[in-house]
Amino acid sequence: MVLESERHAGGTIVSEQVDGFVVEGGPDGFLAGEPELPDLAAELGIGDRLVDQQARGTALWNGTELAPLDEGRAAALLGIDASKSEIAAGFRSFSAGMAEPVAVLLERLSSKVKFAQGVSGLIPRKQGWHVAVTGGSVHEADAIVLALPAYTAGRLLEAAGASRARELAETPYLPSITVSLAYLDTQLSGPLKGAGFVVESPQHLRACTYASFKFPGRAPRGHVLLRAYLPPQDGDPAQIAHAQLAGILGIRGEPLWSRTYHWNRGLPRYRAQHAEQVADVRKRLRRLPPIEIAGAGYDGAGVSACVRSGREAARRLASTTRLSTVNPNSS
Ligand SMILES: Cc1cc2nc3c(=O)[nH]c(=O)nc-3n(C[C@H](O)[C@H](O)[C@H](O)COP(=O)(O)OP(=O)(O)OC[C@H]3O[C@@H](n4cnc5c(N)ncnc54)[C@H](O)[C@@H]3O)c2cc1C
Numbered sequence: 001m002v003l004e005s006e007r008h009a010g011g012t013i014v015s016e017q018v019d020g021f022v023v024e025g026g027p028d029g030f031l032a033g034e035p036e037l038p039d040l041a042a043e044l045g046i047g048d049r050l051v052d053q054q055a056r057g058t059a060l061w062n063g064t065e066l067a068p069l070d071e072g073r074a075a076a077l078l079g080i081d082a083s084k085s086e087i088a089a090g091f092r093s094f095s096a097g098m099a100e101p102v103a104v105l106l107e108r109l110s111s112k113v114k115f116a117q118g119v120s121g122l123i124p125r126k127q128g129w130h131v132a133v134t135g136g137s138v139h140e141a142d143a144i145v146l147a148l149p150a151y152t153a154g155r156l157l158e159a160a161g162a163s164r165a166r167e168l169a170e171t172p173y174l175p176s177i178t179v180s181l182a183y184l185d186t187q188l189s190g191p192l193k194g195a196g197f198v199v200e201s202p203q204h205l206r207a208c209t210y211a212s213f214k215f216p217g218r219a220p221r222g223h224v225l226l227r228a229y230l231p232p233q234d235g236d237p238a239q240i241a242h243a244q245l246a247g248i249l250g251i252r253g254e255p256l257w258s259r260t261y262h263w264n265r266g267l268p269r270y271r272a273q274h275a276e277q278v279a280d281v282r283k284r285l286r287r288l289p290p291i292e293i294a295g296a297g298y299d300g301a302g303v304s305a306c307v308r309s310g311r312e313a314a315r316r317l318a319s320t321t322r323l324s325t326v327n328p329n330s331s
Pocket of ligand 1: 003004005006009010011012013025026027028029030117118119120147148149152176178263265266267268294295296297301302303304306
């Protein structure tokens, strides 16, 4: 059973179809060298839905012009943790956006996914767990994969008896805003070069992806889709994003439409002792009925790392629960 606090699946992965555009609210791709999503796609029968990055190269807006930027440095400025050769291989995504595997997984699991079921408490039993849900209902579970952000999981685990799990809850998550804006290509003063740019000293705008140049099928013919990354600030993010992009890219007129996504706690930023802390919590979890943690808060923030983390958690859980079925007295 999957208990999901929201009324939709996918968490940070949000892909919307708007008037023939594919709009990404959260992640827009994954490193081409990472095997986890292609493997998952093959398993789900959607391997043919993968798309490769088209336009390549990121520029640097230095306040006056868009200057060429080394790909490794661009990745570092964007907080992408990858080697130069990994970046050089480019990114991939799905035809209908990053939520495509989410939709297929949901179809497969349908009756097992329960929406609007926010887990509020985990109570260890002699064997297994009581899982309390906001609103009062309780589920019984033999074993749990807790695939929640660290700030929620840490709190639940500490209350369940995993001492020091609260430290995990203090993992900082950085706020950000993404704004997708649609234009006619005639509104641009000329062709856009590369896949986007980053801003050298970001104040109102951190970066921009030329979404409809980066991946195929993101905008109908004759249209352009841009995605701006903004730090939290006062004012309407869509207006700020448009004003900044109009100045830098020479866009005439207003956008056809825009979509804003607020990520109050977006990407986790691991602190110095993060790996040791996670290992310590995992060790303490072994004293409880079968339970595992998985997701961006622990083993890497990218979607591929999350898939890997989830699979490993399930594998570990399957092996412990099998052992305890064979020998209920084993530790
Ligand atoms: C703006 C942005 C851009 C990004 N771009 C990229 C990118 O291009 N490529 C990439 O690889 N990664 C990218 N990332 C990172 C990546 O998208 C996320 O780190 C990853 O998707 C997080 O997955 P998760 O399952 O760990 O957490 P989440 O996506 O946060 O999922 C947690 C789920 O748990 C649910 N939940 C929370 N509390 C409870 C509760 N109490 N009970 C039940 N359910 C609960 C939530 O509703 C949610 O569905 C981006 C992130 C952001 C914010």
